[in-house]
Amino acid sequence: MTHQQISLPAFNPPEPGNEQLGMFLYQMQLLRRFEEKTGEMYTKGKIRGFLHLYTGQEACAVGALNALREQDRIVTHYRDHGHALARGVDANRIMAELFGRVDGVSGGRGGSMHLYDVSKGFLGGYAIVAAHLPLAVGLGLAAKMQNEDRVALCIFGDGSVGEGEFHEALNLSVLWKTPVIFFCENNLYGMGVRFAESLSTQIPTLAAAYNMPAVSINGMDVLEVYRETQKAVQYCSTGNGPYFIEAMTYRYRGHSMADPELYRLKDEIEQYRKRDAIEALKQHMMERGMLDEGGWQDVVSRVDHAVDEAVAFADASPEPGLDTLYDRLMAEPANG
Amino acid sequence: MAELRMRDALREALREEMIRDPRIFLMGEDIGAYGGSYAVTKGLLDEFGEDRVKDTPIAESGIVGVGIGAAMAGLRPMVELMTINFSFLALDQIVNSAAKLHYMSNGQISVPLVIRMASGGGSQLAATHSHSLEGLYAHFPGLNVVCPSNSADAKGLLKRAFRDENTTIFIEHTAIYGVKGEVPDDPDFLVEFGKANILRAGTDVTIVGYSGSVHPALRAAALLEEDGIDAEVIDLRTLRPLDIDTVVASVKKTNRAVIVEDDWKFGGFGGELSAQIMERAFDWLDAPVARVSGKDVPMPYNRNLEFAALPSEEDVAEAVHAMM
Numbered sequence: 068m069t070h071q072q073i074s075l076p077a078f079n080p081p082e083p084g085n086e087q088l089g090m091f092l093y094q095m096q097l098l099r100r101f102e103e104k105t106g107e108m109y110t111k112g113k114i115r116g117f118l119h120l121y122t123g124q125e126a127c128a129v130g131a132l133n134a135l136r137e138q139d140r141i142v143t144h145y146r147d148h149g150h151a152l153a154r155g156v157d158a159n160r161i162m163a164e165l166f167g168r169v170d171g172v173s174g175g176r177g178g179s180m181h182l183y184d185v186s187k188g189f190l191g192g193y194a195i196v197a198a199h200l201p202l203a204v205g206l207g208l209a210a211k212m213q214n215e216d217r218v219a220l221c222i223f224g225d226g227s228v229g230e231g232e233f234h235e236a237l238n239l240s241v242l243w244k245t246p247v248i249f250f251c252e253n254n255l256y257g258m259g260v261r262f263a264e265s266l267s268t269q270i271p272t273l274a275a276a277y278n279m280p281a282v283s284i285n286g287m288d289v290l291e292v293y294r295e296t297q298k299a300v301q302y303c304s305t306g307n308g309p310y311f312i313e314a315m316t317y318r319y320r321g322h323s324m325a326d327p328e329l330y331r332l333k334d335e336i337e338q339y340r341k342r343d344a345i346e347a348l349k350q351h352m353m354e355r356g357m358l359d360e361g362g363w364q365d366v367v368s369r370v371d372h373a374v375d376e377a378v379a380f381a382d383a384s385p386e387p388g389l390d391t392l393y394d395r396l397m398a399e400p401a402n403g
Numbered sequence: 404m405a406e407l408r409m410r411d412a413l414r415e416a417l418r419e420e421m422i423r424d425p426r427i428f429l430m431g432e433d434i435g436a437y438g439g440s441y442a443v444t445k446g447l448l449d450e451f452g453e454d455r456v457k458d459t460p461i462a463e464s465g466i467v468g469v470g471i472g473a474a475m476a477g478l479r480p481m482v483e484l485m486t487i488n489f490s491f492l493a494l495d496q497i498v499n500s501a502a503k504l505h506y507m508s509n510g511q512i513s514v515p516l517v518i519r520m521a522s523g524g525g526s527q528l529a530a531t532h533s534h535s536l537e538g539l540y541a542h543f544p545g546l547n548v549v550c551p552s553n554s555a556d557a558k559g560l561l562k563r564a565f566r567d568e569n570t571t572i573f574i575e576h577t578a579i580y581g582v583k584g585e586v587p588d589d590p591d592f593l594v595e596f597g598k599a600n601i602l603r604a605g606t607d608v609t610i611v612g613y614s615g616s617v618h619p620a621l622r623a624a625a626l627l628e629e630d631g632i633d634a635e636v637i638d639l640r641t642l643r644p645l646d647i648d649t650v651v652a653s654v655k656k657t658n659r660a661v662i663v664e665d666d667w668k669f670g671g672f673g674g675e676l677s678a679q680i681m682e683r684a685f686d687w688l689d690a691p692v693a694r695v696s697g698k699d700v701p702m703p704y705n706r707n708l709e710f711a712a713l714p715s716e717e718d719v720a721e722a723v724h725a726m727m
């Protein structure tokens with residue numbers, strides 16, 4: 068079987084500057100600390116239900132979300148705190164959502180797996196594997212039909228690839244040339260199953276078979292993710308249809324807080340920690356004189372402060388009143 | 404007023420709404436070049452073009468998902484699922500996304516989507532192709548479930564569905580696509596959701612049906628009249644929202660209720676309706692609520708067996724006689 072080779076228009080986005088790298092570093096540290104804190108809050112019983120931590124994968128969210136424009140839209144899966152934070156959704160309100168409080172982004176009705184902030188184009192975390200892939204095609208289709216220059220970024224895990232909706236969505240997206248970036252965070256596992264044991268081929272091979280550009284990138288390198296996603300935005304927003312990115316990454320913690328992690332060795336985790344994306348960016352910046360130890364300590368303390376503030380905010384937010392149980396079940400009908 | 408078959412009334416509703424609202428577009432398997440499996444969308448591709456009338460791959464979950472996404476982004480899509488039998492493949496999208504996004508997002512997202520599907524048995528299509536699942540969809544909070552029994556309601560309800568901010572499951576019984584009925588010409592003719600229709604007033608027993616089952620109910624009322632029994636026949640029109648008030652008021656007058664439905668009895672919508680009647684009108688009932696339903700088997704192909712598996716006017720009349 069031959070791959071369809073799509074020739075990409077030449078596009079070399081400018082290298083991110085000093086200030087932007089500083090922001091990436093801050094955001095990645097924020098995602099890291101935020102998740103460490105949510106894990107802690109889970110063990111304290113402040114957060115319940117399923118909680119899927121994002122630690123290890125920060126470069127994916129920070130690289131991809133920062134490549135988007137304000138008008139673009141995002142749908143993602145249930146491991147969504149990092150994506151929401153990188154999109155600029157208020158950390159306080161995300162934490163309040165995890166606590167199930169009224170000031171949460173979804174008023175305490177969604178919880179960890181279902182974060183929404185429409186004002187930021189953040190159209191949700193989706194907890195049914197691959198269910199949001201067709202939705203992203205619909206978002207892209209709508210933008211196209213309304214003559215709006217908006218790209219839909221659709222983030223999902225390697226586990227989605229086995230679902231029929233993955234294939235339906237890719238096919239429809241190419242058929243209808245919808246501006247969708249399919250962004251697969253391949254962290255090697257779908258819960259405890261290695262992706263190589265659940266897929267008979269390579270992920271980009273599949274995507275390319277549907278006739279779209281498909282690349283596999285280092286998802287532990289925020290600069291590479293940023294650059295490749297910028298290319299994808301450029302490609303999609305100029306009427307070419309969808310673009311597929313597989314970002315190779317790794318999650319440090321279990322699948323969820325309930326995971327005993329019987330399926331992998333501690334050594335494997337240690338190997339990946341040596342390639343830590345935050346450390347890598349820190350090194351990159353220090354080697355170029357863009358950051359010194361004092362600057363790094365400043366990032367750390369600003370992030371710690373923001374995360375502590377998020378917990379305080381969430382804790383102070385009231386529980387939703389029981390009289391709101393039936394509110395907003397149905398949207399008000401329009402007048403036509 | 405014009406005399407229209409139900410399929411033509413539905414097409415008129417689609418046309419008028421597409422002309423009224425440029426955000427509306429149609430997607431589905433064979434709705435374009437083929438004209439729709441039941442010819443509801445015939446001619447619409449020529450009139451509106453392929454941007455607004457899209458033939459899709461055979462991918463039920465995918466196209467419902469695309470419809471949800473497009474609705475979230477401000478369009479008014481209609482997805483035709485060919486038949487209700489294939490809607491199982493889209494069930495997750497309908498239940499977990501379309502029905503829940505408004506609630507889960509605390510009102511930030513709405514999914515104004517119309518999903519049309521043909522339903523029902525009686526055409527010897529056997530077990531995989533003869534479902535009546537109105538009650539299944541009515542089970543899910545967050546959806547509208549609409550199932551007209553005649554041309555005027557088909558038009559008025561479909562037009563109403565396009566003016567709603569929520570997802571509407573719009574179910575069309577295949578046995579009545581060709582049945583003619585008077586339909587108002589007014590382009591603003593709408594039939595409200597949650598308003599049952601008393602098709603025949605009576606004093607002795609209340610017979611409740613929806614979608615195709617309204618027809619055996621009406622024929623049973625004619626049979627009963629010959630025996631001196633005056634039946635009231637109610638067409639629910641929409642199962643969600645449900646107009647239980649009209650049913651209860653009728654039962655309080657007639658003191659008897661028979662529910663007619665094509666769907667399986669076990670765990671079906673008739674059970675829900677029966678329970679609600681008992682909760683609200685127990686002291687008025689002179690007999691237990693009766694259900695005349697499809698038999699609890701996969702639909703057989705053989706003509707006689709299929710007939711036996713579906714409710715008939717004789718079955719309804721017999722149930723009424725048994726409670727008098």
Ligand SMILES: Cc1ncc(C[n+]2csc(CCOP(=O)(O)OP(=O)(O)O)c2C)c(N)n1
Pocket residue numbers: 146194195196197223224225226227254256257258322
């Ligand atoms: C349709 C469906 N099947 C099963 C599950 C249970 N489940 C939740 S997450 C998950 C693994 C998904 O792995 P992947 O897509 O690689 O994402 P990751 O958790 O690695 O980020 C499974 C099986 C589900 N949520 N939805």
Ligand SMILES: [Mg+2]
Pocket residue numbers: 224225226252253254255256257258
């Ligand atoms: Mg995975």
